[in-house]
Amino acid sequence: MRRWIIFSIAAATATVxxxxxxxxxxxxxxxxxFMLAGSKxxxxxxxxxxxxxxxxxxxxxxxxxxxxxxxxxxxxxxxxHPTLEWGxxxxxxxxxFLGVVFEDSEENTKAFLKANGxxxxxxxxxxxxxAVDYGVAGVPETYFIDKSGTILGKYAFPIDPPTLAxxxxxxx
Numbered sequence: 183m184r185r186w187i188i189f190s191i192a193a194a195t196a197t198v199x200x201x202x203x204x205x206x207x208x209x210x211x212x213x214x215x216f217m218l219a220g221s222k223x224x225x226x227x228x229x230x231x232x233x234x235x236x237x238x239x240x241x242x243x244x245x246x247x248x249x250x251x252x253x254x255x256x257x258x259x260x261x262x263h264p265t266l267e268w269g270x271x272x273x274x275x276x277x278x279f280l281g282v283v284f285e286d287s288e289e290n291t292k293a294f295l296k297a298n299g300x301x302x303x304x305x306x307x308x309x310x311x312x313a314v315d316y317g318v319a320g321v322p323e324t325y326f327i328d329k330s331g332t333i334l335g336k337y338a339f340p341i342d343p344p345t346l347a348x349x350x351x352x353x354x
Contacts, residue, residue: 219335219336220334223247223249223327226238226315232304245276245277246277246353246354247279247327248280248327249282249326250322254293256321258322262322266300266302273350277353279302281302281303281304283305284313285313291306322338322341326349326353327353329353337349
C-alpha cells in the first residue's frame with residue numbers, strides 16, 4: 183500500500199512537470215505578456231536630458247518607435263547599452279529610438295552617457311509616471327511601437343542584436 187502511494191505521488195509529479203515543460207517549450211521566456219499589447223501607446227511629455235527641451239511621444243507617431251526604459255544602477259541595462267547603440271546606428275533613420283531613464287539621477291545618467299555613448303534622445307521620467315503608464319515592472323524593458331502608435335511588443339530583458347533586429351523588422 184505504501185509503495186502504491188509513493189508511486190502515485192511520483193507519477194502525479196512527473197505528469198505536472200511534463201505539462202509545464204510542454205507548455206513552455208518553444209516560447210520566448212523574455213516575451214512577457216502584458217496588458218498594453220495591441221493598444222495605443224500612452225502619450226507622454228518628458229524632458230530631454232541633453233537639451234532640456236520637452237519631448238512629446240505624439241510628435242513621433244508616423245514612424246516606428248523603440249522605447250527603452252533603463253537606469254545607470256541596473257547591471258543588465260549596462261549590458262544591453264551597446265546593443266541599443268548598434269541598433270540606433272543601423273536603424274536610426276527608419277526608427278525613432280527613445281530612452282527613458284527610470285528612477286535615476288540626471289547627473290548619473292549624463293555621466294554614463296558621456297562615458298558610453300547614446301546618441302538617441304534620453305528622457306527623464308522624474309516621478310516614474312510614464313513607467314507606471316506603461317506597466318514597467320523592472321528595467322531594462324523595451325517597447326516596440328508601430329507607426330500608428332500601437333504597441334506591438336515588449337521585451338523584458340537585456341536585448342541582443344538579433345532580437346532587436348527582429349523586433350524592429352516587425353514594426354517597420
